[in-house]
Amino acid sequence: MNYDYTVDADESNTIIFEAASPEKVALNIKIDDTTIKPFYSSEMSEEWKEFSVDVKLKKGKHTIQFVTSSNASVLYVTNVQIKQDIIESTHSQINILQSSIESKVSKNGIISSINQSSEKVSISANKINFNGLVTANNYFQILTDGSFVATYGTLGGWTVKDGIIKSNDQKLTLDPANDRIYFNDDDDDHITELSPDGTRTNYLTVDGGIVGGDAALLISAGSSSRIQFYDSFSDDGEDAIKLQGNLEVRGTKSRVARTENFSDRLLYCYETPTPMFGDLGCGKTNDRGIAIVDIDPEFSETINSGIEYQVFLQKEGDGDIWVAEKEESYFTVRGTPNLKFSWEVKCIQKSFEHLRLDEKEVQEAAQKDARDAQKDYNIIIDTIVEDYDKEMEELINESN
Template identity: 30%
Template sequence: MAMRLVSKTTVYDKYAISRKFSAQDTSIKAIQGNISLLVSESEIEELKNGNKTMYSKLSSVQMDVDAINLSVSSSEYKDIDGVLTAISQARSDITLNKESIELKVSKDSVISSINQTAEAIKIDANKISLTGNGLIEILNTGTTSIVADRIKLEGLVTANGNFRILENGSMEALNGTFSGNAVITGGEISLKDLAGNKELIIIEGANDKAFITSNSLHFGDKGVPGDYWIGITSIKDNCFFSANDINGYARLGPGGISTSGTCDISGTLSVNGISQFRNTVYIYGSLYPDYISCKGNVMISGALVASGGKSRAVSTQHFGTRTLNAYETPEPMFGDLGHNTISVDGTVIIQIEPIFQETISTEYGYYIFLQSYSNTPVWVSSKELAFFIVSGAPGTEFDWEIKAHQKGFENTRLECIDMALLETKEK
């Protein structure tokens, strides 16, 4: 059985349109095992110049025992000088069968589709927008893959609360493993011990491990704080030692330390090898080296104690580099010397150089040593805070030397050093 409803055709003639045709068609067709429903509308406009514009709209339903198909479409064509061109085309389809649902929407050359089966849902579209506060769950016994050229996530991103990307671009995570390189540009790494005195950083090499704890750094096997550092520790930039806990001092092993930057030591540093510094060394705490080679300056704000000799390397023309040993006194003394001649009145006033005077305590007393250039004696006839007077025969030449206590150390003399403590720190 078939039923068809057709409207009559009308013709228009106004403005630039010479003729206009419109038609509507509605049909219902039912045969055994199949039902078809069709509704269409079409229109043709013919302009006075002969060009035509054609519109059509169509909706249909096709149903049989295996599937149902619903379709809605519209199209526009233009016939210009005998050339038919599609201006716009749009179509939507829904196909249902017992195993899948397929949705497809197209407009001109843009197509999006959703295919759903019992096993999977496939969405194919240029843009996918999910809005609202709902929950999206992906459950799969296999592997879930997201493949896209560009993915842009706005706002807070979190994975089970364990991994978070904040809106300011920073990241929070409970744990992390990197199989490749981790590069940090700018800023700093800050470590916080949240569970007692456990290792905060463990660096595993081919043969050794490095452990950074809350108060010390260890190389080699983990043991008591202060394990030896194995081999030469080479630092290409600045290095800073601030370990000042009695069990957390830094100690360098048989290879010593080599640095090309500034070395800043604010705690205790024990070095059992050759230490090479190519820049300035600042020492605010204690340094226990076996040997130091420094091409820059060594700046020490505390006391310098050496159990061996103190010498200065001097280059000679014919005998290589030789050492000149320091002159030691029981008390910290500074000295200066010079040459003068007794004037016509039998005296000469020797001013203590102002800069040198601010490094010593002349009010505490000082010592003058004279050496005449002849058999004529010379002597100190007066000592003042800023100068002293030497007397003798007019014209007598002599050398003089002054020694005075270092300012601030006037009462220091033969201090006792606990060598047992030093040896303990060197072990």
């Protein structure tokens, strides 16, 4: 058994201890691996006996060693004391048995102990310091910076194995290697799979769920092969479903219209190769056969009237009319004086002038590039703001 202690100057110390050995084993007292004094077997006793050793030590750290003549010998040591005014006394007990080693140290009522056998080592103390790398069967490591690495085991309600973290009921799996979160059913099949880009969701069932506190979302996709969305369960037509982004539909897009004498009927959308908006109205030429039709200013802000737009006329009487002039804010109709007519204008939607019968894959790639560019822009802005905050903080600290 070893004891480490430090002296602040060259000095003389007296080491006092009590020992007992049923086998009367010989004992060597060493300081820093050098034998200071041997105690022969004839000096040992089965009863407790006090021994002392006088030593002269240089300034620095030293180690006291109690070494028996045989590792299998039984020796009991207790009440180890170092007599010196500047050295605080301690009380220790060492039991060296054939199958284990037991040591106990007490100081000011605080006790620490180490029990070691071939099967296990038990340590009991108010504070345990590990300096260096601690490894347990390559599954658990305490690193030198105080952090830890665990590749197998149980942590709270989670199981760690092969780099994957699972809840104890196996219903939730975190897979950092593939950037995935899995929700499993009772058969351990992935019923829902989440990824950073949101493209891997197997299926989702929401029954009467509440979103945002007021709106309700109900999804029904069973044997009917259809999905229905409701923002509430009212049926008065006053509620709204809002979608931010592109909507792509395979099949028809229709509105359900109620009739007084017939059942609900479907009215379908008018589709064009390029996204367009339309407006319509009626007018009348003056005595000179001229009518100027202004484009609604509010409607004008939703379209690009700087690009060629189309005007369709329908006369409502005898005579003739035609479109004589088209400007960004109005168009001019000429023809038979005092002739009533109806008109319709179709214009390309603002900011969508470049779209025409786009390939679906090409459009998705362009949208992804736009999203990535926005993310990069946000990162750059965040970095600039963070650097600015750091510089301002440094300037404030320097001024103080």
